[in-house]
Amino acid sequence: MNRKTLSAILLMSLILSASCGSAPSEPVTGEETSVETTTIEETTESRIEPDLPDTKWEGYQFRVLTKGDTNVHWKSKDIAATEENGDVINDAVYKRNMKIYDRFGVEMIDIPSPNGTWDLTAPLRKSVMAASDDYDMVASGFNDAVKNLSTEGMLMELHNIPYLDLSKPWYDQNANEQLSIDGKLFATAGDMILMDNEATLCVLFNKKLADDYAIEDLYEMVKSGKWTIDKMTEFSKLTAKDLDGDGKMGEKDQWGNIGEPLNTYALMVACDAIAVKKNDDDIPVFDVQNERFYDAFTKAVKLNRDDKVTMFSDNFKSATDVFEEFIDPAFSESRVLFNTAGLVRVTVFRSMETDFGILPLPKFDENQKEYNSMISMGCSNSIAIPTTANAERSGAIIEALSAESYYTLTPAYYDIVLKTKNARDDASSEMLDIIFANRIFDIAYMYDWGGLIGAINGLKTDGKISSTVDSKLKAAQKALEKTLTAYAELG
Numbered sequence: 509m510n511r512k513t514l515s516a517i518l519l520m521s522l523i524l525s526a527s528c529g530s531a532p533s534e535p536v537t538g539e540e541t542s543v544e545t546t547t548i549e550e551t552t553e554s555r556i557e558p559d560l561p562d563t564k565w566e567g568y569q570f571r572v573l574t575k576g577d578t579n580v581h582w583k584s585k586d587i588a589a590t591e592e593n594g595d596v597i598n599d600a601v602y603k604r605n606m607k608i609y610d611r612f613g614v615e616m617i618d619i620p621s622p623n624g625t626w627d628l629t630a631p632l633r634k635s636v637m638a639a640s641d642d643y644d645m646v647a648s649g650f651n652d653a654v655k656n657l658s659t660e661g662m663l664m665e666l667h668n669i670p671y672l673d674l675s676k677p678w679y680d681q682n683a684n685e686q687l688s689i690d691g692k693l694f695a696t697a698g699d700m701i702l703m704d705n706e707a708t709l710c711v712l713f714n715k716k717l718a719d720d721y722a723i724e725d726l727y728e729m730v731k732s733g734k735w736t737i738d739k740m741t742e743f744s745k746l747t748a749k750d751l752d753g754d755g756k757m758g759e760k761d762q763w764g765n766i767g768e769p770l771n772t773y774a775l776m777v778a779c780d781a782i783a784v785k786k787n788d789d790d791i792p793v794f795d796v797q798n799e800r801f802y803d804a805f806t807k808a809v810k811l812n813r814d815d816k817v818t819m820f821s822d823n824f825k826s827a828t829d830v831f832e833e834f835i836d837p838a839f840s841e842s843r844v845l846f847n848t849a850g851l852v853r854v855t856v857f858r859s860m861e862t863d864f865g866i867l868p869l870p871k872f873d874e875n876q877k878e879y880n881s882m883i884s885m886g887c888s889n890s891i892a893i894p895t896t897a898n899a900e901r902s903g904a905i906i907e908a909l910s911a912e913s914y915y916t917l918t919p920a921y922y923d924i925v926l927k928t929k930n931a932r933d934d935a936s937s938e939m940l941d942i943i944f945a946n947r948i949f950d951i952a953y954m955y956d957w958g959g960l961i962g963a964i965n966g967l968k969t970d971g972k973i974s975s976t977v978d979s980k981l982k983a984a985q986k987a988l989e990k991t992l993t994a995y996a997e998l999g
Contacts, residue, residue, distance in 0.1 A: 566613035576620025600920035658694035659994035703889035706852035775808035778869035783952035958984030
């Protein structure tokens with residue numbers, strides 16, 4: 509999604525009509541339910557048109573390798589749609605694809621990875637090594653095929669693709685800038701795909717618990733710049749409670765926060781403690797042996813790994829799906845104040861009787877200028893092109909799809925599904941604008957050079973952060989240099 513969704517261009521280009529209705533009464537357990545159809549009418553006023561060829565590829569099937577639909581939480585739903593069915597996203601995808609079909613004669617085909625949601629690397633590598641033209645695009649997690657195959661020369665460098673104009677508003681400029689190395693970019697994000705939006709981390713909060721404990725107006729805290737990790741920790745400790753009286757915190761108790769391993773580093777990124785910065789030559793440089801990095805870790809781990817306060821996912825070993833079985837019910841039953849999670853969870857909790865709100869991840873302190881929203885680089889999707897594809901055709905179709913999605917799919921997702929359907933109030937909608945304004949596509953988390961970020965996320969206390977960084981940094985630097993060498997050899 510482009511971060512300027514609410515710009516004057518889009519506001520002039522869209523008229524949102526019809527009522528959005530109320531939340532469905534049936535429970536949602538990870539599977540997304542349909543939302544009521546809302547008509548989107550377009551006007552050509554101020555519409556930006558892509559520079560595309562007059563070529564027709566009549567009858568061609570544009571094949572995209574995707575995560576498929578086997579995972580209960582992360583399903584491919586933005587590539588193909590066979591017909592309109594009343595679901596806002598499905599119908600927006602169908603409408604977009606029909607316009608591309610009318611223009612180029614191309615049909616969109618979603619090809620699920622035979623290896624499942626988290627492995628698009630193996631089938632794509634097999635295809636490229638066999639010089640088999642199986643896919644025109646791959647919608648992989650950034651730390652899957654993009655991480656693994658870009659250094660092997662199996663993905664095209666996007667700046668060199670005909671008709672692909674990465675400066676256009678339908679591509680995420682944060683992704684373009686943050687994911688490039690040595691001036692080369694092998695994958696990006698934009699309006700054509702949705703999973704990067706759903707993989708953007710935020711904080712959901714239970715309004716009833718906030719009122720019960722007389723917690724100050726959290727929305728106003730955000731807007732005044734006072735929403736900090738110290739405040740989030742303070743409120744989490746205030747609401748954690750042993751409801752069943754067994755002397756320990758368990759699945760039936762009341763928690764201040766929900767956490768998982770990823771959240772430690774995500775909270776650090778939110779605190780502006782990012783493991784890798786880039787120099788003037790677009791080369792990543794580690795920035796981890798400093799007071800800000802250590803202090804941010806201390807704050808993050810004390811919130812995320814406090815077993816008396818945070819309902820931590822890895823502590824529930826008996827679960828097949830810990831979120832569906834324990835964590836989501838706890839939040840739905842108003843036994844959790846804060847839920848640090850991806851925006852995909854907003855849809856999961858659409859049927860909650862108790863209202864919840866949406867906040868950005870907290871800042872380090874009030875002096876920090878902006879709120880940072882890290883993206884899960886595994887759960888997110890990407891736009892990438894295998895080297896076996898026809899560059900001209902893939903570039904033209906991706907550009908056309910991205911441009912059309914800017915006017916159809918993004919408004920359907922952002923302005924209807926989130927801002928007026930799932931977000932429970934106008935203030936939550938305003939928070940979404942803040943969340944999307946400064947998203948972080950973190951390459952240190954994506955590559956996890958030397959296992960550094962994984963080791964940080966594995967720590968349970970703050971006592972070993974400096975020694976962990978010191979012990980991992982040499983291997984991390986060596987792994988980074990290997991990546992840089994691979995990029996340099998790609999020309």
